[in-house]
Amino acid sequence: MATVTIDTVGKHDGQSVTICGWLTHKRSSGRIRFLVLRDGTGTIQCTLIQGETSEQALDLYPELTHESSLTVTGTVRRDKRAPGGYEILASSIEVLQIAETYPISPKEHGVGFLMDHRHLWLRSSRQQAILRIRHAVVNAARKFFDDQGFTLLDAPIFTPSSCEGTTTLFETDYFGDRKAFLSQSGQLYMEAGAMAFGKVYCYGPTFRAEKSKTRRHLTEFWMIEPEIAFADLETIMKLAEALIVAIVEEVLETRRQELKLLGRDITRLEKIQPPFYVISYDEAVQILKDAGESLPWGEDFGASQETIVSNHFDKPVLIHRYPAQTKAFYMKNDPNRPEVALCVDMLAPEGYGEIIGGGQREDDPVILKEKIEKAELPAESFDWYLDLRRYGSVPHAGFGLGIERAVAWICGFEHVRESIPFPRLLDRLYP
RNA sequence: UCCCCAGUAGCUCAGUUGGCAGAGCAGAUGGCUGUUAACCAUCGGGUCCGCGGUUCGAGUCCGUGCUGGGGAGCCA
Numbered sequence: 001m002a003t004v005t006i007d008t009v010g011k012h013d014g015q016s017v018t019i020c021g022w023l024t025h026k027r028s029s030g031r032i033r034f035l036v037l038r039d040g041t042g043t044i045q046c047t048l049i050q051g052e053t054s055e056q057a058l059d060l061y062p063e064l065t066h067e068s069s070l071t072v073t074g075t076v077r078r079d080k081r082a083p084g085g086y087e088i089l090a091s092s093i094e095v096l097q098i099a100e101t102y103p104i105s106p107k108e109h110g111v112g113f114l115m116d117h118r119h120l121w122l123r124s125s126r127q128q129a130i131l132r133i134r135h136a137v138v139n140a141a142r143k144f145f146d147d148q149g150f151t152l153l154d155a156p157i158f159t160p161s162s163c164e165g166t167t168t169l170f171e172t173d174y175f176g177d178r179k180a181f182l183s184q185s186g187q188l189y190m191e192a193g194a195m196a197f198g199k200v201y202c203y204g205p206t207f208r209a210e211k212s213k214t215r216r217h218l219t220e221f222w223m224i225e226p227e228i229a230f231a232d233l234e235t236i237m238k239l240a241e242a243l244i245v246a247i248v249e250e251v252l253e254t255r256r257q258e259l260k261l262l263g264r265d266i267t268r269l270e271k272i273q274p275p276f277y278v279i280s281y282d283e284a285v286q287i288l289k290d291a292g293e294s295l296p297w298g299e300d301f302g303a304s305q306e307t308i309v310s311n312h313f314d315k316p317v318l319i320h321r322y323p324a325q326t327k328a329f330y331m332k333n334d335p336n337r338p339e340v341a342l343c344v345d346m347l348a349p350e351g352y353g354e355i356i357g358g359g360q361r362e363d364d365p366v367i368l369k370e371k372i373e374k375a376e377l378p379a380e381s382f383d384w385y386l387d388l389r390r391y392g393s394v395p396h397a398g399f400g401l402g403i404e405r406a407v408a409w410i411c412g413f414e415h416v417r418e419s420i421p422f423p424r425l426l427d428r429l430y431p
Numbered sequence: 432u433c434c435c436c437a438g439u440a441g442c443u444c445a446g447u448u449g450g451c452a453g454a455g456c457a458g459a460u461g462g463c464u465g466u467u468a469a470c471c472a473u474c475g476g477g478u479c480c481g482c483g484g485u486u487c488g489a490g491u492c493c494g495u496g497c498u499g500g501g502g503a504g505c506c507a
């Protein structure tokens with residue numbers, strides 16, 4: 001007799017096995033009783049029949065509550081009436097714990113209630129499908145970079161300074177006499193890494209103290225950020241496209257069941273093939289103008305404008321060369337058009353908006369120093385960063401992919417909050 | 432930070448003109464010889480978000496605070 005997981009039960013037809021899991025449903029009808037067990041690999045129906053099942057198991061049945069933990073031993077048999085095709089005719093049951101009344105019922109719940117019970121909500125099939133897709137997204141991205149000779153270089157979480165704007169920094173006390181900030185991006189450190197390894201990437205959490213209450217914002221989110229030496233804007237635009245193609249391909253290959261469970265229109269994802277659309281900021285402004293939404297040149301897109309542009313295309317669109325004034329200090333200006341930056345954002349289709357942001361970095365030490373001063377950033381915190389331009393500066397470029405936004409788009413969600421196991425939002429730090 | 436909406440049983444919600452607090456689900460008990468979010472019957476379950484006000488009388492009207500949801504700006 002073997003202890004087996006539910007996903008492999010079919011291989012043991014006719015044999016006696018033991019399953020460990022949690023009770024998700026129970027039903028009875030006269031002398032027959034059913035237990036539905038979940039173990040993380042799937043669910044299976046166990047049957048208890050008077051005369052065939054032990055008295056011990058039948059006696060336990062009334063005690064069992066939703067989410068009680070137990071092991072069931074019995075014979076696997078194929079049965080058309082069983083969901084999944086197989087069921088277990090139970091011979092004995094061992095209870096690990098009888099659960100208290102479980103708060104999550106099969107009927108509908110509000111978002112606030114479910115978020116308060118996120119630690120239990122993870123047990124539902126829908127949440128498991130989402131987080132398995134997230135796993136596939138992360139795996140695909142890492143495999144993509146690993147296969148192309150990138151080195152994984154972990155960036156620090158505590159940082160002495162900002163790289164995205166000082167108003168959105170989470171501040172922590174660092175042994176009383178100094179302040180440390182939670183990282184908003186690993187990028188600056190990846191630039192140092194690129195000068196050492198050529199091609200690097202990091203994958204980790206980033207923190208932004210934005211007082212944003214929108215469907216796209218978390219205060220803690222995960223990014224994968226590649227950085228390449230001897231690379232320009234064109235290089236990373238191609239790389240970003242190839243990355244998204246690889247991610248979607250992997251999810252379609254390995255997580256099709258999960259996408260179906262979520263009700264995702266898979267044909268929309270099957271369209272995600274190269275080449276993606278590539279337009280300039282100027283062209284995007286024209287698209288907005290044609291849609292009756294005028295935007296003065298020089299301003300960044302708001303949420304509604306991003307949605308209009310994103311809905312305009314059935315595949316991701318890369319928008320390059322934004323006005324330099326809208327972008328961070330480290331972006332390099334286009335030598336042919338100094339008023340625009342050599343940067344790119346990728347907008348996912350179906351109105352999902354920005355999932356990637358990146359560009360070519362300023363590699364001239366004098367210009368970079370000026371930009372740091374102009375941004376009113378503390379010069380001493382960036383001395384090491386200027387060193388990268390003092391000792392063998394080279395053109396280099398990189399980008400960041402927001403994992404939760406990518407997952408939300410692939411799953412077809414309105415909100416990013418279900419794309420991460422324990423979301424951190426403005427006003428939500430529990431559980 | 433600003434704008435909009437909501438807060439009634441464990442959950443999702445209804446509650447008429449201001450006049451006795453309701454349903455479904457969940458829970459408990461019983462029934463049913465193969466159930467599929469089973470079904471049927473019975474039962475228990477309330478600080479109507481808090482505070483103040485108007486009124487003979489407030490879940491309902493007014494003020495205020497808190498909490499949750501949606502959106503804006505900003506961003507991945």
